[in-house]
Amino acid sequence: MRARKALLIEKTFVRTFESCAEAFLEDKEKEWKNPKHRQQWRNTLQSYVYPFIGKLGVDEIELPHVLACLEPIWHSKTETAVRVRGRIETVLDWAQVRKYRKKENVARWKGHLDKVLATPSKIQKVEHHKSIPYGEIADFVSKLKLRQGMAAKALTLLILTCTRSGEVRGAEWSEVDLDKGIWTIPAERMKAGKEHRIALSSAALELLRALPRVEGSNLLFPGTKGQPLSDMTLLAVMRRMDVAAVPHGFRSTFRDWVGDCTSYPSDLAEAALAHTLESKVEAAYRRSDALERRRSMMEDWAKFCAKQ
Structure with missing residues (x-):
C-alpha cells in the first residue's frame, strides 16, 4: 500500500525546471570552492532563465522555451548568453539522469542550437582593457x-x-x-x-x-x-x-x-x-x-x- 501511494505521488508531482536547478546546485555547490562562481550560477538563472521556464515542468521544455531565454541576450550580452545556455544544458542533463526528463537535451549546442543561433565568436565584441604602452x-x-x-x-x-x-x-x-x-x-x-x-x-x-x-x-x-x-x-x-x-x-x-x-x-x-x-x-x-x-x-x- 505504501509503495503504491509513493508511486502515485511520483506520477502526480511535476518537477519544475527551477526545482531541478536548485536541487542540482545543492548537489554540486559543495565541490565549487569559489563562492563567486556559485553566486554567478544563481544570478544568471534567476535573471535570464527562471522568468521564462522556471515554473515549467522540466519534461515539458522544448526548443522554443530555451530560445525564449537566449534570443533576447544572444547578440547584446553574448558572453553571458553562452554561459546561460551551458547552465540550462547542465540542469537538463541532471534532470535526465534523475529520470525527471525523458526527452533530448534541447539546450545542447553542437548539432542543435548551432543551427538556429549565430556562432558566438562571430558576433561577440572583444573589448580590450585600455593599457599603457x-x-x-x-x-x-x-x-x-x-x-x-x-x-x-x-x-x-x-x-x-x-x-x-x-x-x-x-x-x-x-x-x-x-x-x-x-x-x-x-x-x-x-x-x-x-x-x-x-x-x-x-x-x-x-x-x-x-x-x-x-x-x-x-x-x-x-x-x-x-x-x-x-x-x-x-x-x-x-x-x-x-x-x-x-x-x-x-x-x-x-x-x-x-x-x-x-x-x-x-x-x-x-x-x-x-x-x-x-x-x-x-x-x-x-x-x-x-x-x-x-x-x-x-x-x-x-x-x-x-x-x-
Whole structure:
C-alpha cells in the first residue's frame, strides 16, 4: 500500500525546471570552492532563465522555451548568453539522469542550437582593457611613487606583480612570506579558482616591508575602518593622474613587454598572469607553476618599470 501511494505521488508531482536547478546546485555547490562562481550560477538563472521556464515542468521544455531565454541576450550580452545556455544544458542533463526528463537535451549546442543561433565568436565584441604602452610604464611608475595613500601603493604592487585589482585589494599579510619572497593567493580569491603563487621582486618586497601594519586588520591595503579598498579606488588614482587606461591593462603591458623585449617563453608569462591553459593536454602535463623560473622574469620586469 505504501509503495503504491509513493508511486502515485511520483506520477502526480511535476518537477519544475527551477526545482531541478536548485536541487542540482545543492548537489554540486559543495565541490565549487569559489563562492563567486556559485553566486554567478544563481544570478544568471534567476535573471535570464527562471522568468521564462522556471515554473515549467522540466519534461515539458522544448526548443522554443530555451530560445525564449537566449534570443533576447544572444547578440547584446553574448558572453553571458553562452554561459546561460551551458547552465540550462547542465540542469537538463541532471534532470535526465534523475529520470525527471525523458526527452533530448534541447539546450545542447553542437548539432542543435548551432543551427538556429549565430556562432558566438562571430558576433561577440572583444573589448580590450585600455593599457599603457610598455615604453611609457617607467615614467608612469616614477610619477606613481610620488603619490601618497594606500591606493597608490596598491596600484604599484599590482603593476609589479601583474595581478588583478581584486587580488591586490583583498591581499592579506597571512598570504605573504617576506623571507621567501612569495605571495600565495588562495584559490577562492582567484578568477580560475586555483591557488596562485607570485615570485616577489626586490622592488615588491621593498614596498611590502615599508607598509604600515594597521591594527585590527590583516589586509595589506586597508581602507576606511579596516575594510578592503573599493573596486574604483585604483582606477581613481589613474584618473587623477590623467591616464586613459585601467588597472587591468597593466597585465597587457607586461605581456607585450615579455613578447617584444625579452627571450622569456610565452608559457612563463602566462603562468605569471595565472591564465588557464586552453589545451587540457598541455595543462595535464604541466604540473609545476614554474615559480623559480618566473622569479628572474619578475625581477627584470621590476627593473624595467624603474628604468634600471
